[in-house]
Amino acid sequence: MAVQNYVQTIARTLMEEMRRDERVVVLGEDVGKRGGVFLATEHLYDTFGPDRVIDTPLSEAAIIGAAIGMSVHGRRPVAEIQFSDYVYPGFDQLVSQAAKLRYRSGGAFTAPMVVRMPAGGGVKGGHHHSQNPEAHFVHTPGLQVVYPSTPSDAKGCLKTAIRGDDPVVFLEPKRLYRAVKEDVSDDVDFTLPSGSGVRRREGDDVVLISYGASMGETLKAADTLSEQGIAADVIDLRWLMPWDERLVLERVAAVGRVVLVSEATHSASMISEVAATIAEEVLDMLEAPPLRVSGFDTPYPYAQDRVYLPGPNRILHAVQQVLDY
Template identity: 70%
Template sequence: MATLTMVQAIARTLAEEMSRDERVVVLGEDVGKRGGVFLATEGLLERFGPDRVIDTPLSEAAIIGAAVGMAAHGLRPVAEIQFADYIFPGFDQLATQAAKLRYRSGGQFTAPMVVRMPSGGGVRGGHHHSQSPEAHFAHTAGLKVVVVSTPYDAKGLLKAAIRDDDPVVFLEPKRLYRATREEVPDDDYVVPIGKAAVRREGTDLTIIGYGTSMPEVLKAGDELAKAGISAEILDLRSLVPWDIEAVMRSVAKTGRVVLVADAPRLSGVLGEIAATIAEELFDQMLAPPVRVAGFDTPYPYAQDKLYLPTVTRILNAAKQVLEY
């Protein structure tokens, strides 16, 4: 058992998976000698060589597209996009090729690949180093979408993603890469895609969050507890598929729900979950679902910390559903 940051857990997991299965290869910009700009691929080139740790030209389309071909031909590529904000030149490859290959070939060809990307704000990166573009991926049939928030989950879900037979977009909140350390078991465990985690049990309201915003969500839970309010906190972890059972079980129990994420509010994943809750549990709800999301502006530079859902904003939303 080692105490690791999230980015260390990712680097170790990549090494473990590459040792376990020689079909697993890593490709991306600066993933070789540099070990990735966040060091998520540190030490892999030295250990596995340039055939399996491939520094690519500076082209996201080439990275994702090549990963599709490698996967179709029998490898298990793990592509790194340096920042999630840079996915757009590669988005066509993700949406047109990776997501639809199994479907359009009637299951003859598949693209078992992982696209890892550091996402989210809170690092004063301005709008091209801070976005959370998960809604684009969640809206593209054929992709699975995972957003981790802890070192333990990063390991277990990355293993699940690499072993999955479909393309998985694996979002890593860069703000959390080194925010905390956690004991990460050495054994070969997998956290299944599609399962939420209950981070805190409670009875008065449910707060559903994921990714970058989880520290604020947990802090809000602590504040509420101090005020004698029992919040149940779910970390979704997977957005496609999302854990409808865990969500409905919790909201059916509490009757009140606040949904929190840093991605823009308009057409976001939270809206989909809120709408499903309303469709299924309308008669058991004590208040309408309330979202706390990123604002629908491009991600700002100067107001970096204000853009992200703050504890105050989450507590206000909690108040709104509790006092409805």
């Protein structure tokens, strides 16, 4: 075990995977000599050289498009988009090319690749350095989407993504890059299955469901509830497509009250999808309507950076509503 933060874990996991499989290549802006603007690709260039750690032109379409073409030719590319807010010039590559490649060719061509993107707010970056784009990708059949919230999960999910046979959008909560350190397994084959969620707390009074950057605030809220004698069951989805329906429905049916938390824009969000599924599948087990605590249907604000996020107070308020229902 080694104590390391999130971004160190990304860099070390990439190092392990590149050592394990020479097909793995890394490409993106500043990923080479600079080691990435967040240092998520630190030391890779010195270790593997410019053929496997490719500093690209400043073009997200070129980065994602080339990753697809390399994967078609047998490589296992891990592309970095410097901020998820900059993915849109490469959006067509993800949506029209990568996501539909297996389907449109009847399985003849596939794109086993990972696109890593720092996402989420709380870094005083304004709307172009703070957004949570996961719903775009969950809404696009043919992509897997994962948004791990801890260093250990990041390791296990990144390895699963690199070793799998699908294009994976790998979102990283950038405000947690250096905020949390934990013991991370040294096991070079530590993987976490695609589509697996995890229970962070066990409790029978209310289920809190979240993922990615919002997990921190959700756990803080659960701790406060615990001090008040309210036992929250906390589920970290981790994988957003596919997502762990079995775990969610089982716990929500058992507890009967649920609050869903995500800092992403409110309408047509990932947690909206989870809430709709809960309503369709286990409505008769519910004691209260599922409530969403989310970002708002505004562009991400600069001055109100922190209050836009669903902090513990908003979460606690929603919990009180479902308990009082």
